[in-house]
Amino acid sequence: MVNKDEIISKFKEAIIIGDEEAAVRLAKEAIAAGLDAYEMVTKYGGEAMEVINKQYEEKKIFVPEVLLAANALSAAVEILKPHMKVEKTSIPAKVVLGVVEGDIHDIGKNLVKIMLSSAGFEVIDLGRDVPLQKFIEVAKQEKADVVGMSALMSTTMPGMKKVIDMLKDAGIRNKVKVIVGGAPVTEEWALSIGADARPKDASAAVGITKQLVEKLRKERGDSW
Amino acid sequence: MGEMTPKKRALLCITGNKKKADRISCFDVLTTATVDQMNAVKAPFPDAHRDPELCFRLAAAAWEIIGLEGFKLPFDLCIEAEALGCKIHWGRIDRHPSVEAPVFNDLEEFKVPEKIIEMGRFPIKHGVEERLRREYGDYLPIANQVTGPFTVAGHIFGIERFLIWTKKKPREKIEEVLRLIADINIEDSKEALRSGADVICIADPSATSDIISPQFFKETLVPIYKYMVRKIGAPVVLHICGNTMAYLPYLPDTEIDAFSADAQVHIGFAKQVLGDRVAIVGNVPTISVLLLGNPQTVRKATIEAISQGVDVVMPSCGIPPRTPTENFKAMVEAARCWVYV
Numbered sequence A: 001m002v003n004k005d006e007i008i009s010k011f012k013e014a015i016i017i018g019d020e021e022a023a024v025r026l027a028k029e030a031i032a033a034g035l036d037a038y039e040m041v042t043k044y045g046g047e048a049m050e051v052i053n054k055q056y057e058e059k060k061i062f063v064p065e066v067l068l069a070a071n072a073l074s075a076a077v078e079i080l081k082p083h084m085k086v087e088k089t090s091i092p093a094k095v096v097l098g099v100v101e102g103d104i105h106d107i108g109k110n111l112v113k114i115m116l117s118s119a120g121f122e123v124i125d126l127g128r129d130v131p132l133q134k135f136i137e138v139a140k141q142e143k144a145d146v147v148g149m150s151a152l153m154s155t156t157m158p159g160m161k162k163v164i165d166m167l168k169d170a171g172i173r174n175k176v177k178v179i180v181g182g183a184p185v186t187e188e189w190a191l192s193i194g195a196d197a198r199p200k201d202a203s204a205a206v207g208i209t210k211q212l213v214e215k216l217r218k219e220r221g222d223s224w
Numbered sequence B: 001m002g003e004m005t006p007k008k009r010a011l012l013c014i015t016g017n018k019k020k021a022d023r024i025s026c027f028d029v030l031t032t033a034t035v036d037q038m039n040a041v042k043a044p045f046p047d048a049h050r051d052p053e054l055c056f057r058l059a060a061a062a063w064e065i066i067g068l069e070g071f072k073l074p075f076d077l078c079i080e081a082e083a084l085g086c087k088i089h090w091g092r093i094d095r096h097p098s099v100e101a102p103v104f105n106d107l108e109e110f111k112v113p114e115k116i117i118e119m120g121r122f123p124i125k126h127g128v129e130e131r132l133r134r135e136y137g138d139y140l141p142i143a144n145q146v147t148g149p150f151t152v153a154g155h156i157f158g159i160e161r162f163l164i165w166t167k168k169k170p171r172e173k174i175e176e177v178l179r180l181i182a183d184i185n186i187e188d189s190k191e192a193l194r195s196g197a198d199v200i201c202i203a204d205p206s207a208t209s210d211i212i213s214p215q216f217f218k219e220t221l222v223p224i225y226k227y228m229v230r231k232i233g234a235p236v237v238l239h240i241c242g243n244t245m246a247y248l249p250y251l252p253d254t255e256i257d258a259f260s261a262d263a264q265v266h267i268g269f270a271k272q273v274l275g276d277r278v279a280i281v282g283n284v285p286t287i288s289v290l291l292l293g294n295p296q297t298v299r300k301a302t303i304e305a306i307s308q309g310v311d312v313v314m315p316s317c318g319i320p321p322r323t324p325t326e327n328f329k330a331m332v333e334a335a336r337c338w339v340y341v
């Protein structure tokens, strides 16, 4: 009899130390042992990434270790995905995420993507140096719940305000929540341009985005 | 000793001998170009990166328009990656060039073409350095900037992939590649010194401790910088962006003359850690003060940097292109008023 708890704790450990092979092996063991694939990803994968993010915040580890952990988790997700029984109610919220036009700094954005997707969000990654119009187009097309923008330069920050104005002009500002981030983006500035929140880092982004989506669902329902 | 010139002053200050100078130097070894200067001398980005005449005019504007006490080339961090085969996005008047995509998929694929410093924009840079020396004589110093090995590795392999390799691949392989890039930097520096440059600035923004660990810095990067300093044989300034406080204790081992500290570094603290082993330059905040402040806040920040003990007054990082001239000039003027008694 395989010990399920042991698989789970080894699985988390493999992700935390960024051991891709072990994470894949344990994902397979988890399925064989009848563990729920969806829970493996969103709950235990998410918990492991929370540990990672905390260590990163405390400067116990640095970006390379975070990337390794993320790789291990995505490899495990590939194994687990075909076994996930997605129920209607658990359809994850959609986040359209990108680095605004003129800015190629995407390390922070990628961390946010990792954390949001490991927490169960469906992240549509527009990449970096994204033409502003693209945020609006994709948000509409995908009926997104959240638009997330990143900027690392004072010269590209104003692009965020433009996107928010464009969402208003397109008449869809109330259909989505807007989160913004990046080292130079302050909370005060973010609110002044009409964003809903400026989570200070990738782990804060998870909690805040969850709250915003709940609020959004109450305000606008599931319809777009 | 002869008459004090900006060049003599800069070289004294940058090597930690500011007490022997008449006053502190205000020489910027990071990017000096702003949109105001481009308009004033009719040499805008992106053309000024590739046209020798425009490049010369814009480099000279640092002194002619702002009064910075020296010249610095180039204006961007992409020369090495470009010569190694990366496609460059040239940016626009207020946007620096950037690398579009990596060119090598693995460490093994990496190869340095022969005579690389005769390729791409290296010859333009060295040519402009030569012309600056010719036209301005020995009065002002010239800094030649090289993009540091870690940042170039990020450009040519993709920064995230390279970061992962620092954990997964044998450390010797990583070091070997960084050393090959360092060799390009060394060759470039030697040619620059022959062309008239006096100071070499290694700008390695991606080596920030916002990204990599102090341990990696100490074990892998410090020996590389030291190798470079020894081979270059001229005053070397190292610039790393962001919060580098955790690196300070290891800096003397690099044997650099000066460290250019970003705004997040507390100069008083850095001075206590480093004593007179490494000079500290820079530190006038680029964004909050030079770009977004006014002449008064600039003067205040400059005087603060000087009283904390900086050895050369400079912006804390590359100057944002939209920095107003009156702010940039206020920094120079405040530095010029500072006389040692």
Ligand code: B12
Residues within 6 Å of the ligand: A063, A102, A103, A104, A105, A106, A107, A108, A109, A111, A112, A148, A149, A150, A151, A152, A153, A154, A155, A179, A180, A181, A182, A183, A184, A198, A199, A200, A201, A202, A203, A205, B031, B075, B076, B077, B078, B095, B096, B097, B098, B151, B154, B159, B205, B206, B208, B210, B211, B241, B242, B243, B262, B286, B287, B317, B318, B320
């Ligand atoms: C690494 C780096 C680079 C790398 C980028 C590699 C890459 N693929 O990203 C390279 C070397 C290519 C580069 C190039 C340039 N850079 Co640069 N770079 C940096 C550096 C050192 C670190 C940035 C970083 O990755 N931090 C680590 C990550 C994890 O942190 P983060 O991005 O802040 O993200 C966290 C939070 O902010 C938040 N977050 C981020 N985004 C979002 C989004 C949402 C929705 C949410 C909720 C949260 C969130 O969560 C993240 C994780 O917790 C910074 C300085 C610094 N120390 O910050 C300069 C810096 C950003 N660069 C700067 C500059 C000027 C440039 C260049 C123009 C330089 C040049 N002359 O060529 C170029 C061109 C860039 C361009 N056109 O975009 C300046 C910007 C100044 C300004 N005007 O504002 C900085 C600030 C350096 C400085 N002190 O002046 N750079």
Ligand SMILES: [Zn+2]
Residues within 6 Å of the ligand: B205, B239, B240, B241, B242, B262, B316, B317, B318
């Ligand atoms: Zn910098």
